Amino acid sequence: MNQPTTAGRTPTAPLHDAARWRKRFPILANTNYLVTHSLGAMPDTVYEKLKLFTDQWATRGVRAWAEGWWDAPIAVGNLLGRILNAPPNSVVMHQNVSVIQGLVASALDFTGERNKVVYTDQNFPTNMYVWEGFKKLGAKIHVVKSPDGIGVPTEAIVAAIDEQTLIVPISHVFFRTSFMQDAAAICKRAKEVGAWVLLDTYQSLGCVPIDVQALDVDMVCGGSVKWLCGGPGAGYLYVKPSLQPKLEPKITGWAAHAAPFAFELGAQRYASDARRLLHGSPAVPSLYAASAGYEIVQECGVEAIRAHSTKLTEWLRGELGSKGFRVTSPTNVAQRAGTLTVALAPEEHGPAFVGALEARGILVDHRPEAGLRVSPHFYTQQEELAAFADALTELRTTKKWQDFAKTKKSY
Numbered sequence: 001m002n003q004p005t006t007a008g009r010t011p012t013a014p015l016h017d018a019a020r021w022r023k024r025f026p027i028l029a030n031t032n033y034l035v036t037h038s039l040g041a042m043p044d045t046v047y048e049k050l051k052l053f054t055d056q057w058a059t060r061g062v063r064a065w066a067e068g069w070w071d072a073p074i075a076v077g078n079l080l081g082r083i084l085n086a087p088p089n090s091v092v093m094h095q096n097v098s099v100i101q102g103l104v105a106s107a108l109d110f111t112g113e114r115n116k117v118v119y120t121d122q123n124f125p126t127n128m129y130v131w132e133g134f135k136k137l138g139a140k141i142h143v144v145k146s147p148d149g150i151g152v153p154t155e156a157i158v159a160a161i162d163e164q165t166l167i168v169p170i171s172h173v174f175f176r177t178s179f180m181q182d183a184a185a186i187c188k189r190a191k192e193v194g195a196w197v198l199l200d201t202y203q204s205l206g207c208v209p210i211d212v213q214a215l216d217v218d219m220v221c222g223g224s225v226k227w228l229c230g231g232p233g234a235g236y237l238y239v240k241p242s243l244q245p246k247l248e249p250k251i252t253g254w255a256a257h258a259a260p261f262a263f264e265l266g267a268q269r270y271a272s273d274a275r276r277l278l279h280g281s282p283a284v285p286s287l288y289a290a291s292a293g294y295e296i297v298q299e300c301g302v303e304a305i306r307a308h309s310t311k312l313t314e315w316l317r318g319e320l321g322s323k324g325f326r327v328t329s330p331t332n333v334a335q336r337a338g339t340l341t342v343a344l345a346p347e348e349h350g351p352a353f354v355g356a357l358e359a360r361g362i363l364v365d366h367r368p369e370a371g372l373r374v375s376p377h378f379y380t381q382q383e384e385l386a387a388f389a390d391a392l393t394e395l396r397t398t399k400k401w402q403d404f405a406k407t408k409k410s411y
């Protein structure tokens with residue numbers, strides 16, 4: 001089926017049937033939803049997943065632990081792992097990326113000569129907060145600066161990774177501009193010098209194809225809130241199987257024990273498999289809800305999602321450019337993931353634009369020192385992007401965004 005088009009505009013080539021998928025997302029019935037980079041729309045199957053959870057609790061009670069709840073972090077990790085092409089039982093589920101970064105950091109020894117931690121100043125801040133805290137235990141943080149606030153040259157990050165480097169915990173895609181780092185080059189360099197990479201794919205997985213085995217990456221983490229349409233409370237951690245036995249996180253708990261239901265006293269005796277990377281009782285409802293997102297993303301296929309996304313972001317970039325807007329996300333699609341960031345003039349107020357667009361039924365967001373972020377996903381149609389571009393033009397021309405100048409929205 002052809003992409004729906006807007007009269008007078010150049011149609012995109014037939015590609016992918018967004019109309020087929022959008023029926024599965026209730027919010028799309030009445031909202032122009034262009035904010036997947038922040039919170040992906042909810043698939044309708046989340047209702048069933050959460051009903052299953054409540055039915056289990058209501059009717060099976062404590063037996064539910066042995067009937068799926070206790071194993072949920074591995075079972076759901078396996079489902080997610082298929083999107084990463086991860087081997088079975090190499091992904092465990094946690095609550096979020098912050099917890100995962102802390103857990104990985106707690107498994108490292110910073111007291112030797114190899115104590116350098118390398119990332120960029122475009123890393124998602126939560127990761128920096130965690131690693132900065134480990135300076136007290138000997139970590140030396142090396143931050144590679146972006147020359148333009150958009151991206152970081154691959155040569156600069158590769159040059160910073162040396163024989164003193166212990167780990168490179170970096171965002172695959174930068175949250176402000178959607179700049180995509182060359183993960184293969186970074187993994188290759190880290191391997192040459194014996195450092196580990198912890199790739200944060202929060203802003204890429206579900207929108208950009210990722211194959212952990214082809215990349216030969218050591219560890220990958222992320223959450224499900226955005227492109228995976230899985231909602232909050234479901235962070236994933238992949239660790240290469242050969243690396244798993246080397247990790248003994250100090251942030252740990254009984255779910256990571258070799259025999260949790262033996263209730264042994266004393267020090268941790270780590271499970272021999274990926275369970276050693278767990279901690280306490282799992283957040284079962286979040287994991288059930290997230291599985292709905294993983295299923296629909298796999299059903300659609302990330303290759304198809306990427307092709308649709310690229311086509312639409314390219315179209316929107318051209319449209320915004322012709323209307324006089326400056327898009328700061330990379331122009332090279334190979335260096336850009338699913339979001340476009342639109343710069344505003346210094347006198348313009350980002351949250352006011354967000355409020356004014358919301359009043360017109362269009363959801364986007366704003367980030368300081370970046371601009372408005374807008375993203376199509378596999379359920380987005382070109383006419384929705386056209387409506388956004390028109391509304392933005394109208395707001396800038398009429399200055400009606402000023403009616404929302406007191407907006408303090410933050411999402």
Ligand SMILES: Cc1ncc(COP(=O)(O)O)c(C=O)c1O
Pocket residue numbers: 095096097098099124126171173175200201202203222223235
């Ligand atoms: C790249 C990246 N990492 C991490 C996070 C969030 O981390 P957490 O799961 O701890 O909330 C975000 C959220 O926007 C992000 O974009």
